[in-house]
Amino acid sequence: MADWHAGIVPVMYRRVPCMRKGGIRFAFQGNPHWLLVYVTNVGGAGDVGEMWVKGNGGMGWLRMSHNWGASYQAFGQLGGQALSFKLTSYTTGLTIIAADAAPASWSIGLTYQARANFK
Template identity: 45%
Template sequence: MVLFKNGAACGGCYEIKCWNDTQWCNPGNPSVFITATNLCPPNDALPNDNGGWCNIPREHFDMSQPTFSQIAFWRAGIVPVLYRRVPCHKDGGMRFTINGNPWFNLVLISNVGGVGDISAVSVKGSETGWIPMKRNWGQNWECDTGLVGQSLSFHVTTADGKNITSYDVAPLNWQFGQTFSGKQFY
């Protein structure tokens, strides 16, 4: 939660390398580039040192075995790392996955370039003005306005204050569960 900021840091990109552990780090200390996508849940029944690696205030990355194996021997489980924020290099446009129901819209925004994490989103239907969305969790953004049957445009602000507007991303006949592509931060 320390790095994840209760979901607000979702989408941020990091370079990570195993560090200062000759038993478990891969030779040459190679690095991996990851996008923050989830939370390693804390276990308050364990101490914050040996065993409670996801507990606050510890900074941590919970990586898949294939990714972890690029920097350390998979049997290590926990290794010391060096990390830094890096720009997110994404192919294609930002993706907008529309979920919800006729009275509630939940939009997952993914594949975000630049800093990767989003601080604000607004949606505009073809029959409405701009409607601010609120963060539901991570990069899921919601609004309680019925937008079915309208083309949708999105205005996205990233954590570093940059803005981009993608007009008419979803056509009039969009359906819940569909994903559409918009402009991209570079």
């Protein structure tokens, strides 16, 4: 074990890339005016620092706010549109786009898997 003083134990670590099978998964919760998205199966550094959503109804990228853990939220009318997500890794700063991750018929309570993932 490491030497410790006053309850402090020095720990050395290094991050290693997460190799994940398949794309990032987006689990939807919320209501018609609020979308909460829980993000799982994140490859690369395994983290998400920023996230945006875009519907196919002609709007631009809408920045999502961090809610808790690996969940992000957006306020607005997103129903009836296919949804794409843009994610930036907190650790590496890399950004990817998960285009059309959820179909226009998406529903609260379901999980959708994108084709994209961090490497």
